[in-house]
Amino acid sequence: MPQVVSANRLDDGIVVFVGRDRAWVELLDAARLFDTKADMEAAVAVAQKDVAANRVVDIFPFEVKISGDTVTAVALRDIIRTSGPTVHRDHGKQAVHG
Amino acid sequence: MTVIFKNGQFVEDTWKTVADGEDLPPSGHVIVPLDWWQAQRGAFEGSNVPIGVRIEPGTKIEDYAADISRFALIALAFPKFQDGRHFSTAQLLRERYGFKGELRAVGEILLDQVQLMSRCGFDTLQITDGPTLAALREGRATVLSRFYQPSPAAEAPVGTRPWLRKPA
Amino acid sequence: MYRYDEFDAAFVKDRVSQFRDQVQRRLAGELTEDQFRIHRLMNGLYLQLHAYMLRIAVPYGTLSARQLRKLADIARRYDKGYGHFTTRQNLQLNWPSLKDTPDILDELASVEMHAIQTSGNCIRNVTADHFAGAAADEIDDPRPYAEILRQWSSIHPEFSFLPRKFKIAVTGAARDRAAIQVHDIGYQLVRNSAGEVGFAVWIGGGQGRTPMVAKKIRDFLPAADLLAYSEAIVRVYNLEGRRDNKYKARIKILVHEKGAEPMRLAVEEEFAARNDGRLRLPQSEIDRIHAYFAPPALAARGARSNAFESRKASDAKFRAFVETNVAQHKIDGFGIVTISLKPIGGIPGDATSDQMDVVADLAERLGHDEIRVSHEQNLVLPHVAVDDIPAIYDVLAKHELATANVGQISDIIACPGLDYCSLATARSIPVAQRISDRFGDGERAHDIGDLKIKISGCINACGHHHVGHIGILGLERKGVETYQITLGGSADENCTLGDITGPGFSYEAVVDAVETVVDTYLGLRSDKTEDFLTAYRRVGMAPFKAALYEKNPGADI
Structure with a gap:
């Protein structure tokens, strides 16, 4: 399964992902997908530089699945983390999604 | 030469820490492990050579109550900053056992712990933590100037709430 | 204050x-x-x-x-x-x-508030009975003592790096509304035979993965020794508590492994050795702090309020609110109003800024400027004239704050769970919402009576599930949420830990399982006055287990 590399932004704590052009993005749709373990690990290594540069904290990769155009996390924890509280559909990333 | 933090500055350590099996200089001023002292104590019978001991966390200090006044220095080890047992040991040494010698903390000491340690009765800190050393060298200590607890480091003044609060 | x-x-x-x-x-x-x-x-x-x-x-x-x-x-x-x-x-x-x-x-x-020591391996926010200073059954107000403990424990030089977090609760009445027996130290204000005020001392209670009910180590501690005795307890814990395993580092494990009696002796020895009186509280100081908490000047009113009685007679909803949300005040003509933060289907414990403002206004206008937060995640107006309760109710009702369900099945404690918390293994809030929706606050909930449901989204038990009459623990099995149910827990003065019913239930099935438990209770209670906990203590687990697992053979996931 493809993976996404994630972290929390240092100054506001918001969840971010390594984007297609390697910059950090806020929405999973814009995240870059890593199909191999080697690619993912390389991305984590690059992302670690932003930890060192105090831009983000707590880097970790997680699995996603693709159906049609949409990317969704696999584990419930990651689904909630990438969308927002299931009890507050108006907060978190799901609010931006509409 | 080791550097220790004392009274707000770094000074050269006049004590030598001796590992197991090393010979002791006759002049003393050495810090030996507590076990070593226990095993060799006979050799110091009647001697006034200044001796320091290093005590690991988890040691029951009450077992050594009779020996405490013999030591010129007691070094309490902090192998990990999270291990706060020796904050209590220090209080006991100062308050219950009346230890008057140098009380030293040795090990991983965080910046926030520096003042807490002095308030528990420590005189000197032998710090291994890099960031703490760097911060102290830059003069960046985290200090509060008001305390809600009395400290063995200084007697509480007479006045309101002497049992509780300790102004700077 | x-x-x-x-x-x-x-x-x-x-x-x-x-x-x-x-x-x-x-x-x-x-x-x-x-x-x-x-x-x-x-x-x-x-x-x-x-x-x-x-x-x-x-x-x-x-x-x-x-x-x-x-x-x-x-x-x-x-x-x-x-x-x-x-x-x-x-x-x-x-x-x-x-x-x-x-x-x-x-x-x-x-506004004289802070976030100091709300985390870390130190002495945390000291909690107390939310009816303090107002309850009719109170021996003394626990808050002055909690304030003294708050000050003493703030950035304590010796106790800022304990083996694990340390929680103290103080209650002023025999009826325990502060769950003191599931705290590291529980202080219960008592009077000795000479009529002096002091504390019964409980230690080693706690929830988490190894729940324990606290042990009483002192029947009477003079109030003046509060700090010296606290210091003795925390010092023994700091020196002897386990540091090799964070799941075994709370004082409850030390009390359990060392034994309650040896622990009591160790604390007493430490307390006795500390004979310099340095931490002994002068009566003048206790009085000085007490004075801050002097009750508002409430002129006793007639026990009967016409405005109140006539509204009760004419408005069934108001009557239901009074029955569940208004408690006896120590002064005639006054009441304690609990503001439920558990609207039916809502998020337990959440309040919007607008709601907070509404409650603040009410407190200022009609509540002698006092608000309490209860450990049951509700707000309380502790001093209101019975005459004013109709007006208060009307304002609350306008802002979804008048749910008449305190102590009922929908007054659920729930931790934030997997919707917010990085430690959680399952969601708690939506389970609470669904249970609340299922039973509501109408006739059915009223008929069920006193029933405390408490839900945690992981083993750390922030949602107090061990002491819920019905406790629900959310876990994760093979990537799927699963909910374990416990029955018969209680956090009051007769503290007990709940018993696990058996295999857990899926997110979808857990509300049905709760309903099965409730229906079983309704079927076996001796009469309407026998509440769930009493009935459970009488009949035990067997009928509930039978109903849960024979009725739902597929439930054992």
């Missing part, structure tokens, strides 16, 4: 400027996350699933209108316009940014 003097104010201010400096250095890259983490945790700032979370202390659950209004204002300006009241009488903000936290702490300091 306690008011900061110059000393307190300067202490908190110092602490905030220290944290401001630490945040600036972190944002400037001078501190790494590893170095910074301990600083932010010591100021109650966590990094959670979606963002940072700030846990603000509400000491012993007491707030003034000014303070609650400030919390509302902070939530509105620095967060998303709501906050979550917790089982430790704290308020959590779910979305603050790191760069704003020093400003938030400054705002808090301006």
Whole structure:
């Protein structure tokens, strides 16, 4: 399964992902997908530089699945983390999604 | 030469820490492990050579109550900053056992712990933590100037709430 | 209420400027996350699933209108316009940014509040009976003692690096509303035969993965020895508590492994050795702190209020509210009003900024400027004239704050769970919402009567599931949420831990399972006056187990 590399932004704590052009993005749709373990690990290594540069904290990769155009996390924890509280559909990333 | 933090500055350590099996200089001023002292104590019978001991966390200090006044220095080890047992040991040494010698903390000491340690009765800190050393060298200590607890480091003044609060 | 003097104010201010400096250095890259983490945790700032979370202390659950209004204002300006009241009488903000936290702490300091020691392996916010100072059954107000403990434990030089967190609760009545027997130390105010006020002392209670009911180690501790005895307990714990395994590091494990009697002896020995009287509280000091908590001057009124009685007679909803949400005040003509933060289908413990403002206004206008936060995640107006209750009710009703369900099946304690918390293994809030929706606050809920449901989203038990009459623990099995049910727990003076029914239930099935338990109770209770807990204690697990697993053979996931 493809993976996404994630972290929390240092100054506001918001969840971010390594984007297609390697910059950090806020929405999973814009995240870059890593199909191999080697690619993912390389991305984590690059992302670690932003930890060192105090831009983000707590880097970790997680699995996603693709159906049609949409990317969704696999584990419930990651689904909630990438969308927002299931009890507050108006907060978190799901609010931006509409 | 080791550097220790004392009274707000770094000074050269006049004590030598001796590992197991090393010979002791006759002049003393050495810090030996507590076990070593226990095993060799006979050799110091009647001697006034200044001796320091290093005590690991988890040691029951009450077992050594009779020996405490013999030591010129007691070094309490902090192998990990999270291990706060020796904050209590220090209080006991100062308050219950009346230890008057140098009380030293040795090990991983965080910046926030520096003042807490002095308030528990420590005189000197032998710090291994890099960031703490760097911060102290830059003069960046985290200090509060008001305390809600009395400290063995200084007697509480007479006045309101002497049992509780300790102004700077 | 306690008011900061110059000393307190300067202490908190110092602490905030220290944290401001630490945040600036972190944002400037001078501190790494590893170095910074301990600083932010010591100021109650966590990094959670979606963002940072700030846990603000509400000491012993007491707030003034000014303070609650400030919390509302902070939530509105620095967060998303709501906050979550917790089982430790704290308020959590779910979305603050790191760069704003020093400003938030400054705002808090301006109303004599802080977030000191709401995290970390230290003595946490001291909690107390939310009816303190108002309850008819009270021996003495627990809050002055909680305040004395708060001061003494603030940045304690000896006890800031304990084996694990340390929670103290104080209650002023024999009827325990502060769950003292599931705290590291529980102090219960009592009178000795000479009529003097002191404490019965309980230690070693706690929930988490190894729940324990506290052991009583003293029948009577003179009030003057509160700090000296606390110091003895915490010192024995600091020196002897386990540090090899964080799951075995709480004092409950030490008490359990060492034995209650040897532990009692160790504490007494330490207490006796500390004979210099340095921490002995002078009566003048106890009196001085007590004076801050002097009850408002409530002129006794007639026991009967016409406005109140006629509204009760004409309005069934109001009558239901009074029955569940109004408790006996120690002075005739007054009542204690509990404001339920459990609207049917709502998020337990959440309040919007607007709601906080409404409650603050009511407290100021009709409640002698006092608000309490209960460990059951509700708010309380402790001193209201019975005459004013109809007016208060009308305002509450307008703002979804008048749900008449206190103590009922929908008055559920729930931790934030997997919707917010990075430690959680399953969601708690939506389970609470679905149970609340299923039973509602109507005739059915009324018929079921007193029933406390408590839900935790992981083994750490922040939702107090071990002491729920019905407890629900959310776990994760092979990537799927599963919910274990316990029955017969209680956090009051007859504290018990719940028994596990058996295999857990899926997210979809757990509400049906709760309904099965409730229906079983309704079928076997001796009469309407036998509440769930009493019935469970009489009949035991067997009929519930039979109903749960024979009726739902597919439930054992």
